[in-house]
Amino acid sequence: MRLNLGAKFTLTVLIILAGTMAANTLYFLDTSARFHEQQLVERGRALGRLISLVSPDAILGFDFLLLNDYTREVSSQQDVVYGVIVSPQGLPISSYINASDPLIKKRLEAASSTEIPKLLQNLGGHDKLIQMEFPITQNDVLLGRFLVGISRQSLQSEFRRQLIVQILVMVAIVLFLSAAIHAVFRFNVLFPIRKLIAASRDVGRGQYTLVEAKSADEMGLLTRAFNAMTEEVRQEQAKLHRQANFDTLTGLPNRMMALDRINMEISRARRSVQRFAVFFIDLDNFKSVNDSLGHAVGDELLVATGARVQAILRDSDTVARLGGDEFLVLAPDVANEVQVEEIADRLKKAISEPHDLNGRKVVAHCSIGIALYPDNGQSVETLMANADNAMYQAKGTAQGSAIFFTEEMNTRLHERMQMEQDLNLAIEAGQLALHFQPIFDSSGQHHRGAEVLLRWHHPERGAISPAVFIPLAEATGQIVGIGDWVLEQACRSWSAWHKGGISPGFLAINISRIQFRRRFSKRLAELMSIYGIPPGALELEITESVLLDDHHQVAEELSSLRAAGLTLSLDDFGTGYSSLSYLKRFRFDVLKIDRSFVAGLPNNPDDVLLVKAILAMAKGLDLRVVAEGVENHDQLSFLAAQGCDLVQGYLLARPMKEEDYLSRLKNLQAGVEPLRLSASRNQRTNSTS
Amino acid sequence: MIHVAFEGEPQMEIQSIRDWNRKWRRIAPLLWLIATAAAAPVIQAAEDPLIMGVFPRLNASETTKRYAPLAKLLGERLGRKVTLVTSKDFPSFWNGIDEQRYEIVLYNQYHYIRSAKNYQVIGHNKEFGKSTIAGVLYVRKDSGITDLTQLRGRTVLFGGGEDAMIGYIAPFYMLLQAGLKKEDFISQFAVNPLNSVIGVYRRQADAAGSGDMVVGQPAMAKAVNFDELTALAVSEQLLHLPWAVRRTMPAQLRESIRSILTDFENSAAGKEVLKAAVLTGIGRADDKDYEPHRRMVRAVLGPTLAPR
Numbered sequence: 001m002r003l004n005l006g007a008k009f010t011l012t013v014l015i016i017l018a019g020t021m022a023a024n025t026l027y028f029l030d031t032s033a034r035f036h037e038q039q040l041v042e043r044g045r046a047l048g049r050l051i052s053l054v055s056p057d058a059i060l061g062f063d064f065l066l067l068n069d070y071t072r073e074v075s076s077q078q079d080v081v082y083g084v085i086v087s088p089q090g091l092p093i094s095s096y097i098n099a100s101d102p103l104i105k106k107r108l109e110a111a112s113s114t115e116i117p118k119l120l121q122n123l124g125g126h127d128k129l130i131q132m133e134f135p136i137t138q139n140d141v142l143l144g145r146f147l148v149g150i151s152r153q154s155l156q157s158e159f160r161r162q163l164i165v166q167i168l169v170m171v172a173i174v175l176f177l178s179a180a181i182h183a184v185f186r187f188n189v190l191f192p193i194r195k196l197i198a199a200s201r202d203v204g205r206g207q208y209t210l211v212e213a214k215s216a217d218e219m220g221l222l223t224r225a226f227n228a229m230t231e232e233v234r235q236e237q238a239k240l241h242r243q244a245n246f247d248t249l250t251g252l253p254n255r256m257m258a259l260d261r262i263n264m265e266i267s268r269a270r271r272s273v274q275r276f277a278v279f280f281i282d283l284d285n286f287k288s289v290n291d292s293l294g295h296a297v298g299d300e301l302l303v304a305t306g307a308r309v310q311a312i313l314r315d316s317d318t319v320a321r322l323g324g325d326e327f328l329v330l331a332p333d334v335a336n337e338v339q340v341e342e343i344a345d346r347l348k349k350a351i352s353e354p355h356d357l358n359g360r361k362v363v364a365h366c367s368i369g370i371a372l373y374p375d376n377g378q379s380v381e382t383l384m385a386n387a388d389n390a391m392y393q394a395k396g397t398a399q400g401s402a403i404f405f406t407e408e409m410n411t412r413l414h415e416r417m418q419m420e421q422d423l424n425l426a427i428e429a430g431q432l433a434l435h436f437q438p439i440f441d442s443s444g445q446h447h448r449g450a451e452v453l454l455r456w457h458h459p460e461r462g463a464i465s466p467a468v469f470i471p472l473a474e475a476t477g478q479i480v481g482i483g484d485w486v487l488e489q490a491c492r493s494w495s496a497w498h499k500g501g502i503s504p505g506f507l508a509i510n511i512s513r514i515q516f517r518r519r520f521s522k523r524l525a526e527l528m529s530i531y532g533i534p535p536g537a538l539e540l541e542i543t544e545s546v547l548l549d550d551h552h553q554v555a556e557e558l559s560s561l562r563a564a565g566l567t568l569s570l571d572d573f574g575t576g577y578s579s580l581s582y583l584k585r586f587r588f589d590v591l592k593i594d595r596s597f598v599a600g601l602p603n604n605p606d607d608v609l610l611v612k613a614i615l616a617m618a619k620g621l622d623l624r625v626v627a628e629g630v631e632n633h634d635q636l637s638f639l640a641a642q643g644c645d646l647v648q649g650y651l652l653a654r655p656m657k658e659e660d661y662l663s664r665l666k667n668l669q670a671g672v673e674p675l676r677l678s679a680s681r682n683q684r685t686n687s688t689s
Numbered sequence: 690m691i692h693v694a695f696e697g698e699p700q701m702e703i704q705s706i707r708d709w710n711r712k713w714r715r716i717a718p719l720l721w722l723i724a725t726a727a728a729a730p731v732i733q734a735a736e737d738p739l740i741m742g743v744f745p746r747l748n749a750s751e752t753t754k755r756y757a758p759l760a761k762l763l764g765e766r767l768g769r770k771v772t773l774v775t776s777k778d779f780p781s782f783w784n785g786i787d788e789q790r791y792e793i794v795l796y797n798q799y800h801y802i803r804s805a806k807n808y809q810v811i812g813h814n815k816e817f818g819k820s821t822i823a824g825v826l827y828v829r830k831d832s833g834i835t836d837l838t839q840l841r842g843r844t845v846l847f848g849g850g851e852d853a854m855i856g857y858i859a860p861f862y863m864l865l866q867a868g869l870k871k872e873d874f875i876s877q878f879a880v881n882p883l884n885s886v887i888g889v890y891r892r893q894a895d896a897a898g899s900g901d902m903v904v905g906q907p908a909m910a911k912a913v914n915f916d917e918l919t920a921l922a923v924s925e926q927l928l929h930l931p932w933a934v935r936r937t938m939p940a941q942l943r944e945s946i947r948s949i950l951t952d953f954e955n956s957a958a959g960k961e962v963l964k965a966a967v968l969t970g971i972g973r974a975d976d977k978d979y980e981p982h983r984r985m986v987r988a989v990l991g992p993t994l995a996p997r
Contacts, residue, residue, distance in 0.1 A: 062846060062879035064887035068912055093891045 006190045010182040017177055021170040029166060033159050040079060040130055040150045047074045047083070048134030051146040055085060056138040059093070067094035074148065081129060081149040084116060088142045092116045103128055103151055120147060128152045192219045196226050208234040247321040249299055250306035258320035258328045262380045265332050269373055277340045279329035279347060279402075280369040280387035281309070282395065286325035289362060300357045301364060308350040313343075328387075337372070337404065344368050344402035367394035368402035376405045389413050420476050422458060423469055427485050431457050434489050436661040438653040439508065439626065442640035447668050449505035449539070451648060452490050453655045454482070474514050483515040488527055490538075493658055495531035502665050508539040508569060508626075513546040516553075521560035528564070535565025539590065543571045547582045558586055569626070574614065583621060591618050595629025598649070602638035615642050738770035739946075742791030744800060745782050746881075749775040756795070759953075759962040763793075766949045767942075779852075792935050793946060798854040798982040801931040803994045808933035810979060811947040815954075815970035816902070821926035824859020827886050827897040828921045834895060837867035837922050844875040846894035848882025851996035854982060856882040859924040860898030862985040867922070887912050896921060924985075928978050932971060947973065 003011070051070055058066040067085055075083035075096035081104060084095040095116050099105060103126070107119055123129055130150040136143045195211050202209040208230050213223035245257035253261065265276050283305065290298040302325065309319045309327060318330040329347065334340050347368060355362045369391025377383040390405040393412075397403070426432050436450040456464045473479040490507050497504045511520065528538070540561060547554055561568060569590035570582065574597055583591075593614055600607030611627075618625045627639045630649030639647055656664065741760050743752050752775045764771035774791065776782035785791055786804050794808060801810055813820060826845070828834040834843075845864070848856025857878070864874070879885040882899035883906060889897040890913045901923060903909050932950060934943050953959030954970035963970060986994055 062877065062884050062888045062893065064879075064884045064891065064912065065908055066880075068887075087891075087893065091892050093888075093893060 005193065006182060006186055009185050009189075010178055013181050014174060014178045017174045018170070021174055025163075025166040025170055029159060029163055032162060033155065036155045036158065037130070037152070040152070040155060041132070043077070043079070044130060044132045044148050044150045045134075047077065047080070047148055048132055048146055050074070051083070051085065051148075052134045052136045055136045055146065056143055059085070059136065059143045060138070064094055068096070070094070071096040079150050079152075079154050081123075081151045082120070082147070083149075084120065084147040085136065085144050086117075086147060087144050090117060093144060101151055101153070103153060120149075123149060128156065188215075188217075189219060192223060196223065199226065199230065203230055203233055206237070247306075250303050250321050252306045252310070252327075253318060253320040255320065255322045255328075258318065258322065258330065259380050259384070261318045261320070261330055262383060265330060266373060266378065266380065266383075269332065270378075274333050275335075275375070276330065276332040276373045277334050277343065278371045278373070278383045278387045279327075279331065279344060280322075280371070280384075280391040281327040281329065281347065281351070281366050282368075282391050283325035283351070284365045284367055284395070286364070289364070293357070293360065293362070297357050297360070297362070301355055301362060304355050304357070305351055305364065308353065309347060312346050312350045328384075334372075340370060340372065340404075341402070344370060348402060367391050367397075369394055369405065370402060371405045386410070416472060419464075419469060419472055420478070423456075423473060423476075423478055423482075426456055426458075427482065429459075431459065432482070432485065433457065434486065434493065434658055435655040436507075436658065437648055437655040438661070438664065439505075439646050439648040440652050442627075442636070442644045442647055444636055444640075444647065444652055447505060447665075448646055449507060450661060451508040451541070451655075452486065452510070454486055455655075470512070474512055477514060479512045479514045483512055484523065487524060491527045491531040491533050494533055494537055497662060497665065498532075498537075502662070502669055504537075504665055506537055506539045506567065508541050510541045510543075510571065511546070513543070516542075516546050516557055521557050521564065524561070524566070525564055536567065539567040539569050541569045541571040541592065544573075544575070544582060547586065555586065562587060574610065583617075583623075588623060590624045590626055592626045592628055593644075595649075598627050598629045598635055598639070599631075601635045603634075608638075611639075611644075612642055615644060619643065738764070738772045739767070739792040740790060741771050741773050741793040742782065742785055742795070743773065743775060744794075744796040745776045745778055746797075749777070755966045758965045762953075762958055762962045763946070763949055767945060789935055789937075792938055794933050795930060796933075797852070797930055798927065798979060799852050799858060799986055799994075801933055801979060802983045802986050804933070805976060805979075807936055809936050809938075809943070810931040810933045810974045810976055811943060812932040812950050812971045813974040813978070814929040814932075814968055815972050816929060816968060817905075818969050819929070820972050821928055822855055823901045823926050824855050824863065824924035825899055825901050825903075826860050826863060826921040826923075827889055827899055827918050828895060829889060829892070830917055830919050832895060834921060837864060837869065840864065840896050840921075841869060841873045842875075843895035844877055845896045845898055846877045846879050846885045846888040847898035848879050848885035848900070850878055851990070853882070854927070854986075855900035855902075856885060856898055858982075858985050858989045859900070859927065860922075861989045863922045863924055865988055883909055883912075886918070890914070890918060925981060927982055927985075928974060931974055931979065 051074055055067060055070060057063070058070070071083040071085060071094045074080060075098060080098065081101045082095065082097045084092050086092050097104065097116075097119070104119065104123060107122055120131075124131065128151060130152060132148050132150070134146045134148070136146055192211075199209045199211045210227045210230060211223050213220045213227065245254060245260070246252065247254045262278065268274070269276050283301075286298065286301070289301055302321065306319065306321055306327065309329065313319055313329065313331070316332055318328075320328045320330075322328050329343075331340070331343055334343070348366060351364055351366045355364065369387045369389065371377060371383045371387035371390060373383060376386045386405040386409070389409045390403045393409050394401045394403040433455050435453040435455050437453055438450045439448050440446055441448060454466055454470070456466075456469055458464050470479065473482050487509060490509055494504055494507055524538075527533070528535070558568060567589045568587070569592055570588045571592045572594045573591045575594050591614065593611060597607050597610050597614070601611060602608060615625055624645040625643075626646040626648065627635075627644050628648055630636050630639065630647045630651045632651055635649075636647060636651060653664070741756070741763070743756050745752065747755070753773060757773050760771040760773040771793065774785070776785060782796075783800070786794065786796070786800065786808070789807050795814075796804075801808065816822075826837065826840075834840065845860070847853065847860060851857055861871075877888075877894060879888055879897075882897075883903055885894070885897040886899045886903050886909065888894050901920075904915055909915075934946060938946075950971040951973050953963050990996060
């Protein structure tokens with residue numbers, strides 16, 4: 001049974017009161033019983049002393065009638081059951097028995113005068129009887145004894161009566177007090193508590209109701225404390241709400257609130273048959289700002305960008321920071337795409353205005369993806385995804401572009417997703433394979449090694465270019481597994497060739513920046529140990545993008561690789577941002593001149609100057625140089641003349657399957673296959689890095 | 690301790706326990722005497738009243754209550770005031786007998802025998818319709834005593850002192866007749882014949898000297914179960930308490946008094962006063978009617994008739 005607080009309290013009070021009253025009643029009754037018993041005893045003593053005083057003359061004068069009068073008078077007193085005067089020998093000489101007393105009634109019926117001693121003996125020790133004996137003397141001579149028996153019957157009856165009365169009084173008092181205490185408790189405690197409970201429920205529903213504190217007692221203090229707590233909760237809730245819905249850096253609504261706003265806008269627009277636009281904004285190369293100027297400046301840039309965007313928007317528009325360098329703008333009630341484009345232009349213009357951050361001029365550009373409701377989606381998720389997709393597409397175009405979402409984007413996206421799924425299965429399905437493009441010295445006569453190239457043969461789509469699936473693998477992180485597979489396959493092949501008595505030279509393997517983040521050097525050392533690969537047999541080709549990451553970690557990885565004796569090659573040199581600074585900061589063994597510079601040789605004066613400069617610089621830094629994309633003899637001759645160390649390209653050899661390359665190696669080693677410059681200028685294929 | 694005789698008075702009224710105050714019992718008669726003594730010269734001077742004495746077997750107030758109506762009616766019918774005089778105790782009463790202060794007197798048989806020289810019996814009490822009474826020796830049935838001689842060496846509780854006619858003299862006379870002497874048994878004395886019977890009933894003595902009037906007494910019915918007692922010996926019937934007048938009283942007056950007293954039971958007013966005195970009548974008596982009493986007294990107390 002579930003008792004409420006009032007019932008529990010009242011029950012407790014009732015039990016305590018009842019216990020106390022019962023104890024008090026029992027004590028009172030016990031005291032009363034003792035008092036009355038004492039009174040009976042005193043009465044018996046008084047009677048005994050009286051009889052002892054008046055009886056001697058009657059006894060000496062054998063005045064039995066007078067003695068009978070005495071005993072009769074004594075015994076007629078209330079509660080006296082019998083009064084007997086006995087001789088010193090114990091023979092009764094005067095007696096009076098209260099025959100109506102129930103205690104001895106049946107005993108008396110059978111008793112005669114001579115049986116009085118037996119009767120007294122029979123009554124001896126009876127708990128309802130007080131029996132006393134008093135000597136009757138004169139001049140110290142014992143004349144007889146007076147025996148008196150006083151019944152406790154009336155005492156016990158009175159005790160029972162008082163017990164009943166006391167119990168009734170006690171019950172009445174207990175009930176009255178309990179009711180009174182319950183009423184006071186209900187008014188002073190339960191009512192305020194119920195108000196607090198109701199207020200607590202309101203707080204639970206987000207309604208911060210305060211309770212009026214009427215008294216100054218503990219309940220009043222509790223109410224005030226509750227109100228204070230409610231206020232604290234309200235403030236904390238507001239704070240949490242702000243934290244949950246606003247970006248702490250810029251103070252703009254965050255992703256959650258942006259989604260909520262879009263959701264609300266969808267409802268509103270649906271009712272009013274209106275259109276609205278979602279702008280997905282991403283700052284271009286924001287990472288460079290962070291890396292070069294520090295995160296504090298990056299944060300300042302984000303804050304300033306948010307403020308500018310907000311400044312140029314209508315009050316009804318919403319600008320939110322989704323995270324990182326991504327912003328979202330919700331522009332309700334737009335008439336047409338022209339108006340949307342105008343908004344996008346204003347956004348681009350505002351964002352690309354130079355910022356004065358920490359004393360430095362910083363210019364930021366952005367890419368904007370635009371999705372319209374209801375044209376490009378009727379749910380938050382769809383609109384967000386499409387705007388994001390459009391922004392992604394914008395990223396692939398010129399800086400500061402804004403692109404409307406099109407269904408084609410989704411198609412591409414779906415294709416990309418499908419390819420991602422297929423790529424997951426490619427290794428296990430044996431769809432990936434290594435191809436090898438031999439590398440020669442600049443004379444083109446001596447084989448030095450080969451660049452390892454990855455090929456994916458899709459069962460339905462055929463050969464897929466590395467330029468397509470490698471960026472996808474890097475974007476999805478699949479490059480880690482794929483790169484590891486490439487490494488192991490290359491090591492296994494080299495080991496197998498070497499064990500087969502073939503000298504394969506070195507193998508140049510392209511390493512993705514993603515691989516560098518996953519303890520790459522340790523894994524490579526493990527593979528080299530497993531397959532017995534000497535350090536000089538592997539050359540790791542690293543693009544400048546690797547060097548854009550955390551300098552410290554990259555430096556550590558590179559140091560580890562160099563310590564292991566591996567050759568490090570800076571791939572696609574000249575196409576990056578600050579190649580020279582990387583050369584200064586990191587230690588490489590080889591530079592690979594990108595094919596774009598080789599293609600114009602020897603006729604394009606700019607390419608000539610650049611290649612000469614690269615070669616001169618490499619000499620100065622004691623770096624070997626590999627030129628990619630050598631496709632004709634003029635290029636080869638030029639490179640050889642300028643002191644280029646190694647060359648690769650269709651002129652010398654196309655990328656080939658492992659078995660072909662093995663066969664080529666065997667022939668080269670056997671000297672049966674002379675250099676065959678078979679490539680033509682027009683035969684370009686997709687090689688990868 | 691004072692032993693008093695209790696003669697031939699079956700209607701013993703037992704004073705309540707509230708009357709136990711002995712002091713009051715002593716002072717009350719004294720106050721009465723003082724009052725009557727103070728009033729005597731006035732009466733004598735006016736009507737020359739007759740003084741009527743009643744032996745103090747009851748207290749003065751009870752005596753007055755019982756006999757004052759009788760004295761008044763006697764005086765009215767006699768044409769001469771009759772004054773009731775009570776005594777505080779037997780010695781003072783006997784002193785009044787010796788000094789012949791009473792013209793009319795009611796006392797026990799022994800008193801008459803002893804005062805017969807100065808007083809002449811004129812009537813006797815009738816109690817419960819009887820004119821006579823007998824002395825009885827009671828024993829408990831379970832005592833095994835069936836013969837007077839078995840009382841030899843035993844305790845006999847007499848109902849009154851040695852001047853008690855029924856409680857002592859008559860029973861003692863029967864013991865003497867049975868061949869026992871005074872020293873052959875232990876004599877003890879209760880205050881009256883009723884208590885002697887109760888004493889035997891309560892096993893305080895082996896035999897009780899009493900009279901046949903105790904049986905049927907209301908007080909005895911509550912105190913004694915007579916089924917447990919038996920009369921060991923019963924004396925001859927003896928005339929009840931005597932009414933006597935001073936021998937010096939004129940014969941006409943003596944006879945008038947006798948006539949009035951014996952005529953009470955024939956009139957409503959007489960019956961009223963008899964009832965108040967707990968009597969059924971007053972019969973005529975002469976000195977010869979008390980010869981049996983005189984014989985017993987002489988046998989028990991000797992020729993002096995005085996207690997030993």
